[in-house]
Amino acid sequence: MQPIIPSADTIPVAWGWFQFLLLLTFPLHLLAMNAMVGGLAIGVVQHFRGGDSRRRLAHRIAIILPLVIAFAVNFGVAPLLFLQVLYGHFVYTSSILMGLFWIAVVPILIIAYYGAYLYDFKFKGLGAAGKWLALAVLLLLFCIGYFFSNNMLLMTLPERFSEYFQHRDGSLLVSGQSEFLPRYLHMMTGALAVGGLFVALLGRFKAKAAPELAAHASAVGMRTFFYMTIVNVGVGTWYLTSLPKQQMLLFMGRDLAATICFIIALLLVIGVLVSSFRQQLMTTLVGTVVLVYLMSFLRSWLRTDLLADYFNLSQLQVEPQYSSMFLFLFCLAGGVVCVGWLIAKTVNVLRSEI
Amino acid sequence: MNYPVWYLPEIGGGLLIAAIAVLHVFVSHFAVGGGLYLIYAEKKGLGENSEAILDFTKRHARFFLLLTMVFGSITGVGIWFIIALVNPAATSLLIHIFVFGWAAEWVFFVVEISAAFVYFYMFGRMDSATHLKVGWVYFISAWLSLFLINGIICFMLTPGSWLENQNFWAGFFNPSFWPSLLFRTCIAVMLAGVYGYLSASFSRDDSVRISMTRFSAKWSLLALLGALPSGVWYVMVLPEPAKELVLGKSPTIAAAGQWGVASVIVVLGLSLIFGFFRPTLNTRTTALLAMLGALVLMGSFEWIREAARRPYAINEVVYSNMIFKDDLAALDEKGYLQTALWVQDRDIGPENQLEAGRELFIQQCYACHSLKGLNNDLMPLTSHMSHQALVSYIGKIHKIRYFMPPFAGTQEEASMLATYIASGLHGKELVDPAATSAADPGQELFESNCASCHEAEDLGPATEEMDKDGIAAMLETLDELSDEMVPFEGSEEEAAELAAFIYFLSERDETPPLPVAVDGAVLFESECAACHAAEDMAAALEGWEPAEIKEALDKLDEFSDEMVPFEGSPEEKDALTNFLHKLGREN
Numbered sequence: 001m002q003p004i005i006p007s008a009d010t011i012p013v014a015w016g017w018f019q020f021l022l023l024l025t026f027p028l029h030l031l032a033m034n035a036m037v038g039g040l041a042i043g044v045v046q047h048f049r050g051g052d053s054r055r056r057l058a059h060r061i062a063i064i065l066p067l068v069i070a071f072a073v074n075f076g077v078a079p080l081l082f083l084q085v086l087y088g089h090f091v092y093t094s095s096i097l098m099g100l101f102w103i104a105v106v107p108i109l110i111i112a113y114y115g116a117y118l119y120d121f122k123f124k125g126l127g128a129a130g131k132w133l134a135l136a137v138l139l140l141l142f143c144i145g146y147f148f149s150n151n152m153l154l155m156t157l158p159e160r161f162s163e164y165f166q167h168r169d170g171s172l173l174v175s176g177q178s179e180f181l182p183r184y185l186h187m188m189t190g191a192l193a194v195g196g197l198f199v200a201l202l203g204r205f206k207a208k209a210a211p212e213l214a215a216h217a218s219a220v221g222m223r224t225f226f227y228m229t230i231v232n233v234g235v236g237t238w239y240l241t242s243l244p245k246q247q248m249l250l251f252m253g254r255d256l257a258a259t260i261c262f263i264i265a266l267l268l269v270i271g272v273l274v275s276s277f278r279q280q281l282m283t284t285l286v287g288t289v290v291l292v293y294l295m296s297f298l299r300s301w302l303r304t305d306l307l308a309d310y311f312n313l314s315q316l317q318v319e320p321q322y323s324s325m326f327l328f329l330f331c332l333a334g335g336v337v338c339v340g341w342l343i344a345k346t347v348n349v350l351r352s353e354i
Numbered sequence: 355m356n357y358p359v360w361y362l363p364e365i366g367g368g369l370l371i372a373a374i375a376v377l378h379v380f381v382s383h384f385a386v387g388g389g390l391y392l393i394y395a396e397k398k399g400l401g402e403n404s405e406a407i408l409d410f411t412k413r414h415a416r417f418f419l420l421l422t423m424v425f426g427s428i429t430g431v432g433i434w435f436i437i438a439l440v441n442p443a444a445t446s447l448l449i450h451i452f453v454f455g456w457a458a459e460w461v462f463f464v465v466e467i468s469a470a471f472v473y474f475y476m477f478g479r480m481d482s483a484t485h486l487k488v489g490w491v492y493f494i495s496a497w498l499s500l501f502l503i504n505g506i507i508c509f510m511l512t513p514g515s516w517l518e519n520q521n522f523w524a525g526f527f528n529p530s531f532w533p534s535l536l537f538r539t540c541i542a543v544m545l546a547g548v549y550g551y552l553s554a555s556f557s558r559d560d561s562v563r564i565s566m567t568r569f570s571a572k573w574s575l576l577a578l579l580g581a582l583p584s585g586v587w588y589v590m591v592l593p594e595p596a597k598e599l600v601l602g603k604s605p606t607i608a609a610a611g612q613w614g615v616a617s618v619i620v621v622l623g624l625s626l627i628f629g630f631f632r633p634t635l636n637t638r639t640t641a642l643l644a645m646l647g648a649l650v651l652m653g654s655f656e657w658i659r660e661a662a663r664r665p666y667a668i669n670e671v672v673y674s675n676m677i678f679k680d681d682l683a684a685l686d687e688k689g690y691l692q693t694a695l696w697v698q699d700r701d702i703g704p705e706n707q708l709e710a711g712r713e714l715f716i717q718q719c720y721a722c723h724s725l726k727g728l729n730n731d732l733m734p735l736t737s738h739m740s741h742q743a744l745v746s747y748i749g750k751i752h753k754i755r756y757f758m759p760p761f762a763g764t765q766e767e768a769s770m771l772a773t774y775i776a777s778g779l780h781g782k783e784l785v786d787p788a789a790t791s792a793a794d795p796g797q798e799l800f801e802s803n804c805a806s807c808h809e810a811e812d813l814g815p816a817t818e819e820m821d822k823d824g825i826a827a828m829l830e831t832l833d834e835l836s837d838e839m840v841p842f843e844g845s846e847e848e849a850a851e852l853a854a855f856i857y858f859l860s861e862r863d864e865t866p867p868l869p870v871a872v873d874g875a876v877l878f879e880s881e882c883a884a885c886h887a888a889e890d891m892a893a894a895l896e897g898w899e900p901a902e903i904k905e906a907l908d909k910l911d912e913f914s915d916e917m918v919p920f921e922g923s924p925e926e927k928d929a930l931t932n933f934l935h936k937l938g939r940e941n
Contacts, residue, residue: 004695006356006442009450012522021457070423070467073431078460084438084449092357092442099360099439103370106432113424161358165698168361168716170439324522328454328461335461338491342465342472345488349480 003158005310006089012321015313018082019300026079027296031194031289032072037145038195039202040065040116040138042224047131053216060202060213062123062134065116068198073109086313087155087303094155097163099170101147112140142188149184150174156306182239189232190295196224197288200281208354218281225284226276233269243302250305251298258301265294355677355694357442359716366724367440372660374436376653378429380545383538383652385422385466386500387546389493391573392418392473393486395550398569400482406562412477414553419474423467441721443676444510444667451525452506459502465495500538508534510668511659512593517670533587540581541652547573548621548648551628555641560634567636571629574644578622593669595756596662603837604757607661614654620647664722664757673759675721682762690714690763702770711774714767718759725779736775738809740801741782744772747806754807754838796855799848804856807838814859826853874933877926888937895938903938904931 011018043061046054083091095102115137123130154160154174163172174180203217240248251262272287304312360367392415399407438445449456469492476485505526509516516525550570557563589600602608624644628636665673672678677685684693691697691710694717702710723732736744748768752760761768776782804813817825826849828835829842842849882891895903907927910917920927 006695009446011450012453018453066423067471070427070471073427074460074464074467077431077463078457081449081453081456081460084446085453088442088446088449089356092438092446095435096358096360096439096442103432103435103439106374106428106435109431110425110428113428114420117420117424164358164696168359170360170362319520321522324452324454328457331458331461335465335495338465338495339468342468342488342491345480345484346472346476349476353479 003310004161004164005158006093008089008311008316010317010319011085012319013325014318015086015316017325018085019313022079022082022086023293023296023300025075025082027289027293029072029075029079030190030292030296032068032075033145034191034194034292035198036065036068036072036195037138037141037188037191038193038224038228039068039198040134040141040195041192042195042199042220044131044134044138046220047134053212056210056213057199057203057217057220058131058134059123060206060217061199062116062120062130064202066113066120069113069116086316087307090155090158090307090311091151093161093164094151094157096170097154097161097167097172098147098150101173102151102170105144105147108140108144112137112144115140145188145191146175146184149180149187153177153180153183156303158307158310179239179242182235182242186232186235186239189228189235190292193225193228193232194288194292196221196226196228197276197281197285199224201285204281218279222276222279222281222284225288226273229269229273229276244306247302247305250301255301255305258298261294261297261301265291265298268294355443355681355690355696355717357446357676358696359676359720360439361716361720363720363725364727366720366722366727366729367436368722369724369727369729371433371436371440372657372729374429374432376649376656378426378433379656380649380652381421381426382430383500383542384418384545384549385426386493386496386539387542387544387573387577388418388422388549389470389489389496390543391546391550391570393489393493395566395569396482396486396489404562406559407565408478410553410557410559410562410566412474413556414550415474415477417553418549419470423470427463427467441667441674441676443678444672447668447672448506448510451520451522452509455502455506455522455526459499462495462499462502466492466499469495497539497542500542501535504535504538505531507659510666511596511663512591513669513671529591529593530588533584533591536584537581537588540577540584541655542577544574544577544581544621545648545652547571547575547577547625548644551624551636551641551644552638555636555638563636564633567628567633571625571633574621574625575629578618578625592662596669598837599664599757600658600662604661604664607658610654610657610661613650614658617647617649617651617654620644621651661757665752665759675718675759677718677759677762682760685762686764690717690767707770707773708778710767711770711772711778714763714771715774718762718771722758732775733779737780739776739806741769741772741776742798742801743805744775745769746802748772750840753840794855795848796851796853799844799852800855803842803844803852810859813856814861817856818860820857822850822853822857825856826850829853874929874931874936877922877930878933881920881922881930891934892937892940895934898935898938900931900935903934904928907931 039061043058043065046061047058115133119126119130119133119137126133150173154172157174157177160172160174166172198221200218200221203214203221205214206217207214240251246254250258253259268287268291272284272291275283275287392411395411395414396408399405399411434445469488472480473485473488473492476488480488505528508530509525509528512528512530513525514528515521516528547570550573551567554563554566554570557566589597592600599607600611621644624640624647628640663669666679667674667676670679681693691700691702691713696717697713699706699709699713719732723730723735725731726733739747745765745768747754748761748771749765751758761771763771800810817828820828829849829852832839832841842852844852878888878891898906904927906913907920907930910919920930922930
């Protein structure tokens with residue numbers, strides 16, 4: 001039976017622009033999300049294990065957490081927008097099929113966000129309850145990730161769209177799909193690894209003001225990155241083998257560009273493992289940012305291939321209105337200048353305080 | 355139609371949108387006006403060299419950050435989520451037309467949160483001049499966010515010349531853009547003042563509480579002054595149907611309008627008291643009352659704006675139920691269930707009329723009507739309607755009530771929907787629409803034309819002073835009685851029959867004539883069908899002429915001892931003869 005797939009709306013500029021913007025912004029969201037989830041996870045472990053330096057590190061993470069949540073959400077807006085432009089007819093449908101869970105993301109996030117502020121502002125006052133609060137926030141964030149993984153997988157499974165008629169209330173989840181668990185774990189393990197780097201970076205900022213804390217943060221962060229990346233190589237392999245054979249082979253020669261990208265990513269994994277083992281924070285950080293971009297490209301290739309029987313981006317009809325894009329680019333340039341100015345002024349203050 | 359419907363019959367998607375949207379706009383407008391307020395509160399503190407006012411400003415900034423960054427920004431994403439779940443067709447269109455408008459708004463969102471964090475965390479740590487500039491960066495980016503969102507929201511109500519040219523800029527700078535921007539800016543400033551009351555009421559320092567209460571009152575009062583003309587301008591630029599709805603034609607808008615006026619009085623009254631007479635009366639309780647007033651004001655404004663767009667989600671483009679206006683004619687011709695994408699069973703027959711009707715309800719009515727829910731519950735609205743009344747009502751629903759979308763589909767589908775509502779929801783007897791006919795033609799006309807809105811027992815007393823001719827004359831000018839009625843469109847005879855039926859709804863000296871059944875199908879059902887199946891009769895009467903049938907009806911006892919000659923009136927005999935002749939011919 002042919003899957004039910006809605007028709008797509010027209011787009012104002014060639015699809016390549018949106019694909020470019022999607023692939024540009026999505027990794028930014030991933031990096032912020034990883035810092036949020038992974039950073040908090042490390043903070044929770046530190047808080048539970050106790051001791052002065054661990055507690056101080058947990059506090060540093062608590063202070064930065066609300067900012068990181070804000071940017072994780074904010075950087076998620078742009079890719080979700082461009083995703084809807086390119087794949088709206090799939091992702092609107094999948095969202096409705098799991099509507100009850102999808103809308104639950106909003107209240108869960110609000111609770112988690114306020115929990116994070118409470119953890120930050122009342123870190124000392126909360127005493128032992130603080131670590132439990134942090135754990136609760138972390139679990140809520142894992143829950144949000146679980147729903148996102150469900151939706152992003154479901155949108156690539158149009159053959160399951162007809163299950164709508166048994167789930168008109170939006171109660172469908174695809175957690176039972178064989179590739180779901182490795183996909184979700186791959187994303188979350190990656191978050192823990194990159195969260196390690198984030199914690200190490202936090203320590204770097206405190207190198208002069210609090211050298212002991214910085215050393216502890218660096219040690220914990222780099223160690224977490226190293227071990228979690230090794231674990232994630234295993235989880236990633238599981239994910240790859242859980243894919244339909246056709247898609248698995250996509251990265252093993254069926255598509256030359258995808259295969260080359262995959263090989264470069266694997267080499268980069270080895271590179272960041274070595275540099276993290278050597279405690280080379282900045283090298284590892286740069287390598288990881290590139291790696292996250294490459295992984296996003298692979299993810300995009302996979303989605304394109306999973307939908308290939310039903311849709312490809314070149315089918316989107318263009319009704320050209322490029323002037324609106326120039327508005328965006330103009331605003332983007334202005335925005336970058338403003339944020340740059342804000343960062344410069346803040347750094348000046350922070351430097352003067354050391 | 356192109357997308358599945360997220361179906362929660364007891365809740366309704368509209369209620370979910372309203373709940374998230376009203377709370378969001380209450381905070382997001384504060385996020386704009388509050389930014390400006392912080393700048394001037396800080397300047398006031400600096401100008402008066404008052405540490406206490408600067409402390410107040412910092413505390414207010416913290417409250418501002420916690421409310422706008424968390425609740426404001428996440429509910430903003432929440433609106434996006436919920437509208438995409440409830441009306442993906444319209445959302446998709448808005449996303450695709452204005453993608454770069456949304457993207458630019460995202461840029462301002464990035465600047466906004468960056469500046470908000472810097473402003474709060476650097477308060478007292480950064481030199482004042484730079485800190486104030488950060489405040490301005492925040493406010494300008496927040497206002498530009500409003501500028502962009504305003505264009506897209508206004509497009510939904512007044513798409514203007516976009517309808518002809520599909521141009522991004524024509525859609526963005528649409529007819530209601532500027533009045534709405536001015537109005538919303540005023541509201542944002544008013545909210546800054548009202549939130550200021552709340553922060554001031556928590557101040558332990560009485561001089562700060564009084565000073566900042568007065569300061570806040572100026573914001574609210576000035577903004578309310580500006581909101582009045584901009585609100586009038588806003589209404590003036592609305593297209594005629596929307597203007598009529600806003601000015602009283604829509605009952606939901608009329609109700610929301612009353613709440614709006616009451617809330618303005620509350621906010622205005624408290625602001626006058628706080629600003630000019632007794633700022634000491636600004637306590638936590640009165641401040642919360644002002645907040646509540648502002649929330650109701652915001653809610654009623656958004657409710658009115660949404661309701662004024664009805665029956666459309668995007669005016670003149672797509673209806674609230676995701677059906678595009680341009681698709682209507684084709685749907686009426688080919689049938690909705692044969693055309694829509696998300697239909698479980700297209701093979702419609704007598705055995706699945708209820709299921710088909712339910713499908714039509716979900717796809718065409720549920721967008722605005724819940725079932726036993728809080729929002730616009732369909733159950734009490736249709737409880738008194740018969741199947742026939744519903745069929746008639748559904749057929750002219752948009753004509754009678756402009757704010758409801760027209761039914762999209764064939765007459766048969768309208769009947770299925772009526773069957774679902776009358777039988778499936780209200781448990782009334784399932785009626786085969788092909789075989790329905792009331793015994794009294796006046797009653798039938800009443801069911802078709804009046805019963806969807808009027809109960810017979812209500813109409814009786816209302817017409818007891820009138821005679822039949824008066825009622826018949828009134829039927830021709832119903833539009834003069836109410837905007838929601840149209841003149842009776844039947845023939846003179848039908849008007850007389852309907853008038854007679856209505857006439858006898860109230861107590862009269864004369865006795866109503868006995869209803870006469872002249873429908874052959876009904877006569878066959880009552881006189882023959884108990885013993886004869888229609889198919890058998892069709893076969894038996896094949897080749898018979900009407901005269902032969904009529905003659906046979908007079909001597910049925912000659913055919914069988916179990917039959918008696920037909921005893922109806924000459925008209926009834928003619929009707930039965932015609933029906934039987936038709937049966938024979940169709941065989």
